[in-house]
Amino acid sequence: MTGSVLLIEDDKDISARIVARLALGGYSTSVIHDGADGLAEATSGTAFDAIVLDRRLPTTDGMTILRSLRSQEVRTPVLMLTALDRVEDRVEGLKGGADDYLVKPFAFDELEARLGALIRRSHSDQSVSQICVGDLVIDLMRRHVTRAGVSVLLQPREFRLLEVLARNAGATVSRMMLLEQVWNYRFDPRTKVLETHVSRLRSKLNEGGRPDLIETVRSVGYRLMAA
Amino acid sequence: MSALRRSAGTRIAVSAAGIFLLASTTIGLAAIVITQWRLQAGLDRYVERASAPLVSRAAVGRAAVIAAIAARERRTGDQIGYALFDSEQRRVAGSLDIAYPAAGWSNIDIRDPVEGRDPARALATPLRNGDRLVVAGNRRPLISAQSAIGALYLLAVVVTLLLCGIMAIVLSRYLARRLGPISRVATAAIDGGFAQRIPIHAVHDEFDAAAMALNLMLDRVGGLVESVRQVSSDIAHDLRTPLTHARSELEAGLVGHVTADIAMARSLDHLDSALDLFAAILRVTEVEGGHHHPEPFALDLLAADVVASFRPVFEDAGSVVSVRTVADAYVSADRAQVAMLLVNLLENVLRHAGSGAAAVVEVARAGDAIRLTVRDDGPGVPVHERDRIFGRFVRLDPARNDGGFGLGLSMVLAVAQANGAALSVDDSDVGFSVSALFVPLGKAYG
Numbered sequence: 001m002t003g004s005v006l007l008i009e010d011d012k013d014i015s016a017r018i019v020a021r022l023a024l025g026g027y028s029t030s031v032i033h034d035g036a037d038g039l040a041e042a043t044s045g046t047a048f049d050a051i052v053l054d055r056r057l058p059t060t061d062g063m064t065i066l067r068s069l070r071s072q073e074v075r076t077p078v079l080m081l082t083a084l085d086r087v088e089d090r091v092e093g094l095k096g097g098a099d100d101y102l103v104k105p106f107a108f109d110e111l112e113a114r115l116g117a118l119i120r121r122s123h124s125d126q127s128v129s130q131i132c133v134g135d136l137v138i139d140l141m142r143r144h145v146t147r148a149g150v151s152v153l154l155q156p157r158e159f160r161l162l163e164v165l166a167r168n169a170g171a172t173v174s175r176m177m178l179l180e181q182v183w184n185y186r187f188d189p190r191t192k193v194l195e196t197h198v199s200r201l202r203s204k205l206n207e208g209g210r211p212d213l214i215e216t217v218r219s220v221g222y223r224l225m226a227a
Numbered sequence: 228m229s230a231l232r233r234s235a236g237t238r239i240a241v242s243a244a245g246i247f248l249l250a251s252t253t254i255g256l257a258a259i260v261i262t263q264w265r266l267q268a269g270l271d272r273y274v275e276r277a278s279a280p281l282v283s284r285a286a287v288g289r290a291a292v293i294a295a296i297a298a299r300e301r302r303t304g305d306q307i308g309y310a311l312f313d314s315e316q317r318r319v320a321g322s323l324d325i326a327y328p329a330a331g332w333s334n335i336d337i338r339d340p341v342e343g344r345d346p347a348r349a350l351a352t353p354l355r356n357g358d359r360l361v362v363a364g365n366r367r368p369l370i371s372a373q374s375a376i377g378a379l380y381l382l383a384v385v386v387t388l389l390l391c392g393i394m395a396i397v398l399s400r401y402l403a404r405r406l407g408p409i410s411r412v413a414t415a416a417i418d419g420g421f422a423q424r425i426p427i428h429a430v431h432d433e434f435d436a437a438a439m440a441l442n443l444m445l446d447r448v449g450g451l452v453e454s455v456r457q458v459s460s461d462i463a464h465d466l467r468t469p470l471t472h473a474r475s476e477l478e479a480g481l482v483g484h485v486t487a488d489i490a491m492a493r494s495l496d497h498l499d500s501a502l503d504l505f506a507a508i509l510r511v512t513e514v515e516g517g518h519h520h521p522e523p524f525a526l527d528l529l530a531a532d533v534v535a536s537f538r539p540v541f542e543d544a545g546s547v548v549s550v551r552t553v554a555d556a557y558v559s560a561d562r563a564q565v566a567m568l569l570v571n572l573l574e575n576v577l578r579h580a581g582s583g584a585a586a587v588v589e590v591a592r593a594g595d596a597i598r599l600t601v602r603d604d605g606p607g608v609p610v611h612e613r614d615r616i617f618g619r620f621v622r623l624d625p626a627r628n629d630g631g632f633g634l635g636l637s638m639v640l641a642v643a644q645a646n647g648a649a650l651s652v653d654d655s656d657v658g659f660s661v662s663a664l665f666v667p668l669g670k671a672y673g
């Protein structure tokens with residue numbers, strides 16, 4: 001997955017490292033360090049696949065840029081960066097039209113995973129009723145899963161977990177993204193809720209000695225791969 | 228002396244003295260004016276009464292008047308004097324040694340043979356035969372009365388000033404005695420000592436009310452300062468562990484004891500652990516900061532949902548968790564926070580109840596309220612430790628490093644307080660049980 005990203009971030013050190021990291025992932029990134037210039041660039045007509053927007057910026061702050069973009073019908077997905085992890089900031093950001101939210105300091109793996117998911121979501125058709133990954137078929141309407149034609153019985157959480165992984169098939173989904181999207185938790189429980197569910201899902205999918213589809217990405221998250 | 232001059236007691240006393248002096252001066256002046264007016268009217272009436280019979284004697288003749296004057300002068304002593312002038316303005320009778328006066332009232336001086344000159348009030352009445360009768364009343368007693376009032380006034384002023392001086396000293400000392408301890412305790416608090424308290428007197432006056440409020444404030448501030456001190460040292464301690472580990476891993480990588488990949492991966496794990504600690508602290512702080520978004524939701528469904536997520540985790544740990552709920556247990560609270568509370572309580576069971584434990588999550592009605600209880604049959608918490616466990620960074624077994632921060636139950640407490648839920652710990656000897664009593668939806672909105 002590649003794409004073009006507009007990064008509006010005043011910290012030159014962080015933005016240089018984000019650019020380097022995203023380049024490794026195949027993204028081409030334009031960087032603007034100033035709020036007003038960033039808004040101008042975002043509305044200049046250049047097509048970006050996503051915008052990474054810092055909340056606190058010189059001249060025009062991130063929330064103003066976001067609202068202004070949305071009022072001008074610019075639908076490019078926006079990932080907000082913030083130094084504050086407060087519920088009201090998150091709510092304000094999401095209400096203002098942000099598609100996702102990341103709190104500094106963040107791991108670059110997390111940023112890449114979220115950015116990738118954001119771009120995939122905006123490019124894919126969300127109304128599909130069936131996702132196929134290798135020999136795995138997920139029927140989203142009937143909430144039914146088969147592997148190589150054999151029905152796999154999943155608990156509701158396991159199904160939701162598989163669905164999120166499948167929508168991002170081939171890409172890493174971070175632990176935090178899974179906790180948010182499957183459990184609606186904004187925190188990482190100290191116990192292994194996620195690990196336990198992944199382990200159960202794995203054993204159900206791999207019944208009969210089939211190759212493992214879910215790959216653990218160390219200290220980041222999980223990835224569903226066509227075997 | 229300058230301390231006395233600066234004292235609020237002195238200022239109050241001086242103000243009081245000013246008011247007293249103003250009042251006594253007003254009363255004194257009024258007394259002088261009124262008594263002068265009344266006494267003069269009285270004297271005038273006395274003189275008129277002395278004069279009238281003589282005037283009527285004039286009808287009989289001058290000789291009758293002269294005889295009457297002589298008779299009166301023998302009787303009345305020196306308080307009233309008489310003189311009769313003929314039409315030639317010569318005094319023909321009476322001992323009053325004065326010049327020929329104009330008709331009507333006048334103030335004159337009379338020569339008293341014993342006391343010298345005396346001021347007097349004279350009434351000169353023209354008689355039918357052209358003579359002029361003068362009757363004069365001595366004003367000396369009137370003036371003495373006024374002098375007495377004036378002296379009394381001066382005495383009042385002196386006494387007032389004296390009393391106000393005493394009041395200034397007494398009031399300054401009283402204020403110093405009552406306010407001194409407050410200043411001393413406040414100064415000690417500024418210097419960082421929160422142990423002292425302001426003594427409370429038995430009278431419970433305004434000073435005591437203020438002192439009690441300040442003492443409560445000192446209790447609270449002292450507690451907060453102690454908690455900040457404790458938390459800072461705990462954070463420092465808890466952060467040092469992962470950072471030291473990360474450092475030694477990197478060092479091992481640098482000198483080649485392990486490969487760089489392994490060193491970096493392990494260091495990352497340790498650093499993530501340090502960041503997790505920060506995240507956990509900030510979450511508690513955010514909840515305590517009171518930013519919460521209450522919404523109506525069914526606590527029974529939330530409990531069932533969280534338990535469903537944790538059931539596999541319990542099974543993997545060789546334990547079981549079950550849920551017992553009543554239907555439609557609607558509460559108004561921050562749903563995400565209550566989910567976090569429940570997760571923390573379940574993690575607490577997993578961490579402390581030991582393998583093979585059975586946990587029960589129960590949502591029940593308790594009168595009007597909805598009670599959420601998490602109970603286990605583990606070793607429980609000693610009774611004397613039960614107040615302590617909700618503090619931050621409290622780990623009852625410090626030797627056991629199980630990756631916990633000791634923040635789980637302080638998060639539970641913070642969520643309960645932010646959402647108006649009363650928290651209680653069951654004091655039965657078996658296992659451990661925490662209940663949160665939520666206000667039901669109808670009440671919260673009623």
